[in-house]
Amino acid sequence: MDIAFLAIAEAQQLYHWLPAALELARRPDLRVSVLSPSDAILDLVAGYDPDGLLLRKRLKRPPFSPPDSLFRQPSRLATLLLNYRAIARFPAIVTTEISTAWLRRVPGFASRLILIKHGAGDREGGYKSRHADFDLTLVAGKKDRRRMIERGLCAPDSVAVGGYAKFELMAQRQRFFPDDAPVLLYNPHFDAELSSWVRHGPEVLAALESLEGWNVIVAPHTKLAARVPPIATAAPHIRVDMGSRHSIDMSYTVSADAYLGDVSSQVYEFLLRPRPCIFLNLDRRDAGGEAFAHWRLGQVIEDMSDLPAALARASDVQPAYEAAQLAAMRDSIDQSPIPASRRQADIIETFAKARS
Structure with missing residues (x-):
């Protein structure tokens, strides 16, 4: 059986599907391909696949695409349409982004669409009408399964808890500063309505520059980093990362001593090991709803x-x-002793073979 993993999103999403792809590729009677318009993405995949288990296939890049990189990809819709024949020949297609649901609009499209929902956050923007177009959705924990069903985006038998496979590829704890001062990770989200950086960037940076006794890593979500001017500072205790491997492979979330953020789901990656969290409510929002549930896991400052x-x-x-924090993690990310990659692969293989 042929299964395709469609890699048309930026590199941060790769860590959510690659462990399952590698696990499936080790199994008999399965042939797993990775389809991407980006050589940079395919090279990153190859770095985690030294045995060459995955068939890497370069899709055509739409005209006027940005230069190939890990963090800037061509238009997803244009990529889907330009490569429709190459994509639609696979009976099962796995992805982590919902643009692929547009393939449903093409007459005659018959492939089964499987979504591995990336992230485990609370923001309402993580629930879109296009989620309902997938035949099967895998989520990290009970929280997301419950919310997808409540919103009518999945039937109970079309959404399954598969865990958080990104943990299997996370980097080791590292030292990013020459001294032993504790490290604060500031991780603003890209959502312009909710991000602490979009409206308050100068104020936030000034406060971080004047901070004493702490080193600071400023690592915005890579989508925010692509949309705002580069964050620059001469403060020696601040490291700014506008997009690198460190910013997406959990290097910072495992190495920091405290977390400063707004609505990013990376807080749940940070809380793999419970530590202090501080959340910025600089717009003084009513944070009583479930979209801000994680703000109950630490101090909130205005x-x-x-x-x-x-x-x-x-x-x-x-x-x-x-x-x-521990209770929120149990609800958000199911941490079974069985690796998430194996659980996700089992779900995908069973689903695909049952409909072949």
Whole structure:
């Protein structure tokens, strides 16, 4: 059986599907291809596949595409239409982005579409009408399965909990500064309505530059990094990363001592090991809904002048949040002793063979 993994998104999504693709490729009677218009993405895949288990296929790049890179990909819709024949010949197509659902609009399209939903966050933007166009959806935990069903985006038998396979490719803890000061990770999201950076960037940066006793990693979501001017600072205790392997392979979330953010699902990657979290509500939003459920996992501040005090008491108040952090992780990301890659592969293989 032929199964295709469609890699038309930016590199940060690769870590959510690659472990399952590699697991499937090890199994008899399965041939797994990775389809991408990006040599950079295919080279990154090859770096995790030294035995060449995956068949890497370069799709045609639409005209006027940006230069090939890990973080800027051609128009997804244009890529789908230009490569329709090459994509549609696969009976089962796995992806982590919902643009692929547009293939449903092409007359005669008969492939089964399987979505591995990337991330495990709470933001309402993670639930779109196109999610309903997939034949099978894999989510990280019970929370996402429950919400997908409640919103009518999946029937109970078309959404399954498969865990968070990205944890299997995460980087090791690293030292990014020459001294032993604790490290704060600032991770603003790209959503212009919710991001702490879009409206408050200068204020946030000034507060981080004046911070004493801490090193700071500023690593915005790669989509935000592609949309805003480069963040620049001469402060020696600040490391800015506008898009690198470190920014997507969990190098920073495993290496930081405290987390500063807004609505990014990376907070759940950080909480793989419970640690202090601080959330920025600089627009003073009503955060009572489930879209801000993670704000109950740490301190929430409404003014950047409150950051030094929040950091000073972070260790002391962390025990009060730890039970909630552990409970939120259990709900958001199912951490079975069976690797997520194997669980996802089992679900995909069973589904694909049942409909072949």
